[in-house]
Structure formats: C-alpha cells, structure tokens
Amino acid sequence: MTIGIAVQRAGTARAAIAGLGAVEAVGRGAIGGFVSLAALSPDGQLLKLDTQRGGAKAILASAGWGALETARHAVLMSSGPDRPEPLSQFTPADPAAGLMTGHRLPNMPRPDGLPPNMVALAAMAKGATPTRAIDAALSAYPDLDAGLIVMNLNGEIALSNSLSVDARDDIGSALVSDPSTGLAIGVLHNSIFPHSAMAQLAVSAIIDFASPGDASAQQCGIGGLAVREGDMLRALVIHPGTDRPVAFQSCDADWRRPEWEGCPVRRGDPVIADNRVVGRIVQEAYCILRDGTTIGTRGGDVVSWVERDQG
Template sequence: MTMGIAAAGPHAGLAVFKALHAAEKIGWGSIGGFASFAVITEDNQLLRYQTQRGGSSTLFIDGDRTGVEPPSEVLNAPLAALMSSGPDRPEPLSQFVPGTATAGLVTGHRLPNTPGRNGNILNLDVLQHLQQGKSPQQAVDSVLADNPQADAGLIALNRQGQIYARNSERVQQRPDLGRARREHAPTGAVVEILHNAIYPHASLAAVVADIALETMVPTFHPDRWLSVDAGIPVQLGTHGMVQVDTELRALSIVTSDATLLQGSSNGAAIYIGSEVLQGK
C-alpha cells in the first residue's frame, strides 16, 4: 500500500528522488500515485514537495513540463525522506512525512499517521522523541513498543544523519513486505526503505536502495580526464597502460589483447583499470 524511503549523505535529496523513480519503473502495485517528499537543506531549511497523482513524474514541474529533476537545493540536500503509494490520499500530505529543521524527519509505510494507544499520532510521537534528543532507534522502538498492534512501519532520520527503520509486530506478519538498508561508512551515507503491496516485494527494496546509495556515493567516478587522438600507437604488453604528457594527452597505449593488433578490429584499446603513466 505504501513505500517509505529515507536517506542521509551527499546528495540525499537526489538519491531519494531517484529511488522513488526506480521503484515506479521496476515495480508495480501501490506506487506511482501520491508522494510526500521532504528535505533538510545544506542551509538548514525544511522544504516540502507533494503530488496526489503521478509520483516522481509530477512531484516537480517546470512551467508546463512534468518529469523534471528537483531544484539544486533539493538535489544537494543531505537529509531527505518521502512516502508514496497510489493516488488521492487525505490532505495535508505533509502528515505522512512530519519533520522539523532542528530534529529531523519521519516517514514509513502503512498508516504511520494514525493515533497510537496514548492518542498521539504515531509518526508525530516519533518526531517528538527526536526533538527531545533521543536517537532514531530509541524514538521508533519506544513508540512501537507501546503499539505492537499498530498498522505501521516507521523510519526516523535525525539531524546527525542517523536512520532507523522498524515495523510493528502486526505489520511484520504481512506476507508482502519489502525492506532494505544500505550504508557507506567512509561518508556516513545511509538509506532505509520499507514497503508493502508493491512488487516484486522480496527484491524491489534491495535494488532501489542500491540505486539510492550509488547516487550518493558513486562506485566509479573519474579522478581526471585524458585525451586520446586518432593515430596514437598501440603496443602489446602484459597489462593495459597509457603513457600521457603533462597535459594528459596520450602518447602511447599498451594493451594485453593481441587481437587488437591484427589489422582492423573492434575493441577497447584502453581497458578499465589500465595504468596511467605521466611523463614530462
């Protein structure tokens, strides 16, 4: 019925947006309708965006154009969370992702915007715990310990970039759950996803979380660029190598693929992982 996504780290806003877009493209079920999206920006502003229909394709618009990427302040936001499902949910949609610029954000899935046993709204109760200085785990565990039969899963994200997700005992018995967490210790990047009634439920969250983390912390990124002109000599060697000058222009190429030296051929003369030697 719903998906909750939260991320902390470099470009977390873009990561959450891409994660939702990926879930809509790959999965099916209760997705592609409403979306309530909140970020805390680099200059400590809480920004909100929402749509009732169309999911990521209508969450941000540019004049009459839909399907555009978020503005730069959202792309670069270090803290972000959203909740999304089918169309036409009760207003205000902000009730699904409460938060403050000083405490953090709360999202989840199922019905985290409903009252608990003490009469307080579940996700607002979690937010209050964050405001009191409790960790996301302490906040979520405290609320769900008091409400084991709540129809909710909760994800809390504090200003320090800590994220914790958990389902209530009742929700944990559902046969259609999806869940994933990804972390990158060197940067502190974290992603948490909970969902239900979106398929394939056993594998969707994993790939969506991978996309979010890859957005924040790319596995491969260029350190520098070099240029290769047509006609640069290619030689055979034991491993790939490129010799460049001080301007990073290729002077010679060494390949371990002998077939590339047998006349006209199609292949990669400079292969991934080739050594780069810079001369004078």
C-alpha cells in the same frame, strides 16, 4: 501500499527521488501517485514538497524543487494517488530533532489517539535515539498497521515495522550507512512487486546518483590509437603534460594482428604517463583494429579515467 525512503548526505533530496524513480520504473503496484517529501537545508530550514499524482517525475517538475537541491537530510513517502490531505502528515519533521517517514499508515492514531510518526518525532525531540524513538512509537501496539523510518540531525537512521506489518509477505527493507562517504539510506516498502528486489534497487539508484560508478574527470577519443608493445597486459598511455592519449600498450601480440576486435583497455586498467600509473580506466570502448591500430568502434569511441595510484 507505500514506500518510504530516507537519505543523509549533500544532494539527498534528489538522490531520494532517484531511488523512488528506479522503483517506479521497474516495479508494479502501489507507486506512481502521491509523494510527500520533507528535507532540511544546510542552515536547518525545513523544506516541504508534495504531489498527489505523478510520482517522482511530478515532484521533480514542481515549482519549488530548486530549494531542495542542497538539502543534507531528506525523507519521502509515496504510493498510489489521492491520499488524505495534508500530505505532510506522512513525513512530519522538526528542524530541532529530525525527520520521519515510513510505510503503511504511520499517520493513523494509535489506540491512545497519537499517530506513531508523531510519537517518534516527539521522542527524538526529547533526546531519544532513532531506535528508541521507534520503540516508543510501536512497541506497545503490535497490531499497528505501520512501519517507521526515523532520521535525526546527525544523519543516523533507524527503521522498523510493527509486529503485524512484519508478518506480511510483501514487504522489503534496507538500511545502509557508509561513514567514509557520509551516506546513509533507509527504505521500507510493501505492496510493490517484485517485493524482494525493490529496496535494494532503491538503494543502488541512490548510491549511483550520489556517487556515479562511471563518473570521471578525464576522457578522450581513441580513433587512430595504436597498441604499442609493452610490459603491461593492457594500459592507456597519455602525455604527461597535456593528458592527451598517445597510445594503448599491451604485452599481448593479439592486439597487433592484421584483424582484431575488443577493448584495448578495460574498466580498472591503468593509465600511464612517464611510465607511472596515474589513473584507472572507468569507461571502455569496443574497438576495431587493423595491424594494431584502431580504425573504428562498435558503440562509443571515448574512454574515460580517474586519477588514482599516482607514484
């Protein structure tokens, strides 16, 4: 019936939407309708945005989207269309405490009249950790139809379901934290299929948006490059002053046959300048070679690299 996503790091609102968009593109079920999004700007301002229909694409097209671009904390909840207003009830937040999301119905009151997401938010405002805030909201009421994702101002994320939601056979979850990059992600969902794959898909899309695996600072066309004989199995040789490509290098004589095809450098192969490894290939190209010289490609004719392993 719903998916909840929480992300911590610069640009997280857009990253969270990237995760939702991936789920919408692949999955089927309770998606593509409402989105309620809450975020905190770097100066602690609470930012809200929502839509009843259209999912990730609609929220990105909203007039207020630009204000969220620099947010470092973001949560969203999404499902089918036409949910009760205000949609902000699904993602309550306190600039002095943190942000809430989840799945199922965390906005519906417990037997004591208090919505679980508001109970968790109030607990954090009193100093509770995200984990303890969830316990305060869910532990006494195992039959609640709710799961919570809680994020504090330090970017710490916790998530959990009530016992009754945990018993469902269509749920998924993911919790990721990478201190080296500052990226933290939490995902809960149900009624979106194939349910066993959706949480990891959302996480993968978020990570790829935050740190694209094919991002590179340098690229070049490789038309006309020859494969020189050298000590390395495969390498790209560049000019040390201009970074322009000079040649490929390989100890494998196959590359200098009258006719040959393949990738003279593959992802991860070294980039060399003045006989030093100064980078690693990120994007490769499928080349057509004649007598060791590139005369064409099948697909793109560009290779790219990042600066690594200098020395």
